[in-house]
Structure formats: structure tokens, C-alpha cells
Amino acid sequence: MSLRAVSKHFDDVVAVDSVDLDIGDGEFFALLGPSGCGKTTTLRMIAGLEIPSAGSLKIFGSEVGPLPPNRRPVNTVFQNYALFPHMSVADNVGFGLRMSKTPKADVARRVSEAISLVRMGGMENRRPAQLSGGQQQRVALARALVNRPKVLLLDEPLAALDLKLRQEMQFELKQLQREVGITFVFVTHDQEEALALSDRIGVMDSGRLLQVGTPEEIYDAPVDRFVADFIGRSNFLAGTLEAHDRVCLANGDRVTVPSVADGVVSVGDAVQVSLRPERVMIDRAGAAPEGHASLEGEVATVTFLGNSIVYRVALDWMTIEVETDHRPDLDRHEVGDRVAMWWRDDAIAVVRP
């Protein structure tokens, strides 16, 4: 599936702004971003429920831009499931097959297969109102999967479930995707969910697709301050890119950085260095080993989280958050202590400010 310069405007609101995206066959792809960033709109354009204002949209090489939803090889699991309340579970699941004029005997067989695939056997005759949230979710999945679409679109399918059920369903969803081998495009605003489930993630903000990559790439090498901030926590040190692998920080220190990919930022640009709290080492002032970039400051707050401790360290030009394991062999620092902080050169990333 490929999107080229796809945009969607609602009157003067730009919901999706020139998105380019390729999604591979059989891939579990997550579209991640805060609410209102255009995820649903993107998904609805793929489903055919929204007509793109501009751009081209191809599925398996054929242009689907102008096709109505009933003529596309995709199926959707809606955010609120959208189960038909007046039909039984079996009738809900069989709806797509009946509409596409599948022979009756096949309908019955495939419906019961799909129902057992999502482990809803024995509930065929219930109405949606008689099911729990998790069960409704499974019926919605079965209703889409039974049609053997080439692409399955899921719009925050787990958002309405409580935490425990959500984790269970995440696992099941991943399992299911492996079993059926269909491309999943999964919309979520939950970064942990995206990291845990997907082969690749696309991060969106205000209609734009900022970065696409594997969960590790997105976490370790974000290219945009928004991406680094949205996924996990990060400190941002302002500076200027002096060479492709060196940044001059705002306090005048020079730090070595992993080489910056072309096209993200260029030498001479104002940039930010993203420094994950758990990647920063901390010790008494002066104890920083040679050969590392280091900063010194005073502990401003200490927060105990059980398995870890979070220090906020005040420098004279900014505050840095450091997260360390809570272990007996590590010194604990108190408010007011002078401390040194350092990191490996490959633990940081240069991002667009």
C-alpha cells in the first residue's frame, strides 16, 4: 500500500498534510500521534470513507482514491466497534460475506471459523448489547477478518478497554496478525502499545507524518523533537550542529553525536540534542570518567519510584532529568548534592527543534 502526497482539508482545517507512506505486505504498522493529529482521517481515507483532497493512494499497485468503501479490499475495525445492534454475533460476522454474495454454505463455515478464531464460540446468537467490551472488540475483529481483506484497518481498537484487558488483547492481536498474515494498519495514541505491537511505526503530529521506522529506530534515533518527546521521556539540550557528528551546546561545551542523517538537519543549523533520562549516568561531582562529555550540577529534586530513582539536576542553563536504577550498589544522591552526569556518545540523538 502506498500513499503519495495525500492531503485532506475540512473547510480550512488541514487534517492530513501531504503524507507519503509505504506499508509492506503482511506488516503490522502503527500510526501513532496525539489526539486530533489526523490518524483517523488518514485511516478513513484508506478505507474510502473520506475522499482525499489531494494525492494518490494505491493498494497492491492499483489506485483506489475514487473507489467507494464497498469496492476496496480493506476492512475496518472502528473505534467504537460499530457492531450492528439489531443483529446477532453470527449475523454481524457474516454481514460482509452476505453483501459480497458468498454462497450460503461458505458463509456459515467461514463465520464459524472466524468466530472460533477470536475465541467467541458459543456466543453466536447473542446481541452486541449482551457482550462485554472485550467480547465486542473480538466480534468486530472477526467481522472484518472473515472477509480476508488484504489490509485490516484498526482505529484505536483497544482504547475503550481497561488496562488489564487491553494488555491481554494487545497480545492476542499480535498473535492473530501472525496467524492470518494480513497487513494491519493500527491507529493509536498510546506509545507503549505502538512500541509493543508494531513492526514499524509512523509518528504523526498536526496532520504531518514526522518519522517512520521500527520501534527501535523511533526510540533510539528520533529525528524530530516532537517524536522524541512523544515516545518515552527526553531531555532536550539546545545547540548548533558544527559538523555532521559534533554539536556545540548552548553553554559552549562540544559533544560528539551519532552522525546525522542527510535531510534531517544540516551543518550550521540550530538543533536539539535528545538525551533519554535512563541513558544518563550520574555520580559525585568530579567522578565522571575521562573521554566522555559531562555536565555538572546540583540535585534539585529526588523522586523515588520503587525500581528507579528520578533526579532533577539543575545546571545554570537548564534542568536535566536523570533516571537510575534503585540498587544497593549505587550511591543515592540527596537534594543539594553536587553531581556529575555523562553519557555514551551513541546514547543521544540530534533532532529538529
Added chain:
Amino acid sequence: MSGRSIAPTTRWLLRSNSALVIAFLYAPIILLAVYSFSGSRIPGEWGGFTTEWYARLFDDSRIQKTIGVSVRVALVSTVIATVLGTMSALALERFKFRGRRVFDALLYLPIIIPDVTMAVMMLMFFTQAFDLVDLLFGLGLSKGFATIVVSHVAFNIAFVSVVVRARIAGMDATLEQAAADLYANRWQAFRYVTLPLIAPGVLGGALLAITLSLDDVVVTQFVAGPGSTTLPVYVFSLIRKGVTPTINAVSVIMLLASLTLVAGSVALQRAQAVRGRTNSE
């Protein structure tokens, strides 16, 4: 609520309130029914039990004819108004089109404007239209069954549309999108998803339309022809000559017909609910 005790005075007030309301609602109906069996010609005077008025009613071919007209007008106009009203409700709730606001506002005009205005409007419309048809095709049309039906449709569309719209507004539009996503075309999505879900609204709208059509006097009086008069219009003309217990009898029968309609629809909905429940077990 049930756990709270109510002060005796409050309870007394509430009880007398209910009693009053019930009296106002039903006393006239009971009086009407009772006097339809009264042997006296003078309304309000008890002259012993008789079914004479009902017997007369069934002998009166004029009344039977008007009942026939009323029923046919009600059925035909209800079917047309229900279809058109449902369609306009769908258009207004589900589609964006040029002139939607204006259409929306104009559609409800028949609900707001007085019956007499509506009646005069329809009368003028038919006069002009007939003149035009006569001029163009040389056909001399006259008022009658068709003009009554058209007029009833004209005001009933608005009522059906209001009732159906409320139902559509309460229905999740993503259900129709889900149907489309599952390969249903527009018609199939309507037939298998939208219609079953708005059916109670459509049925309610149709019942309202049939009742309004059976009840209407003012508009019908203006557009009826000499050969075709509905029952209420005929009754109205009888009253002008003086109230007789026959009118009571007619009214009782009309009342029974309305009650049957309502009871029928309630029974229908109950049956559906029961079927829904047994299906799901």
C-alpha cells in the same frame, strides 16, 4: 424515590392532582360513550338504554361512504407521506447539499402554520394547477379523492420527518459506514442497517400521520369535492344541523378505531421485543 416517605399533605395533593387530570381527560369520553346509548334525542338527557343510534349508523349509506373515503385517504396519504418524510429526514440528517438549511426550515412550515392557512394555500394551489392543466391539455380536473390525499401528504411529510429525524439523530452514523466498509452498497446499507434501526421511528411517524389524516377537518373541508367527503368533515356538517346521538355513536366508533390502531402498534412492538429476546437466548 420509593424509600422516601411523603408527607400526608403532599400525598393528598398529589392524589387529587392525578384525580383531576384523569377526570379532565376521560370524563368527556365516558360521557360521550354513555350518551351514545341514550334513548333520548336531546344530548345530555338520559332516555334509557338503546343501540338504535348504532343501528342507524349502519343503515346510513352516506356515513359508510365517508368512512370508506376516510380510511382510503388515510392509508394512501400515510404510505406516501411516510416514504417521502423518511427520505427527507435521511437527506437532512445524513447528507450535505446545497439549500439544506432552507429545505430544513421550509419542511417544518406545515407544523407551524395554522390549519386554515394551509387549507387556503392548498385550495389556491389546486385551483391554479387545474386552470393550468385545463389550458395546456384541455383536461377539466376537479377536486376529490386525489386532492384530499395530496393535501394530507403535504402536511404529514413534516410530521413524519420530525419523528423519523429524531430516531436517525440517535443512531450512530458509523454503523452505516461499517456496512459500506463490509461491501454493502447504499441501498443495502439502508435496507439492512438503517431501516431496521429507524423502523420504530418510521412506524411512529406513520401512526401519527394516519391519526392526523383521520382527524383532519379544516384542510379537507377546503379541498374535498362534492362526491368525496371524509367522516370528520361529514360529522362536522351534521353538527351544524344539530347534535344527535348518532354523532356520539360515530365518535365512539372513531375512538375505538384509534384505540385499536394504538393498541396494535404497541402489541407489534412488544412482539418484536419478545422475539429479540428469545432470539438472543
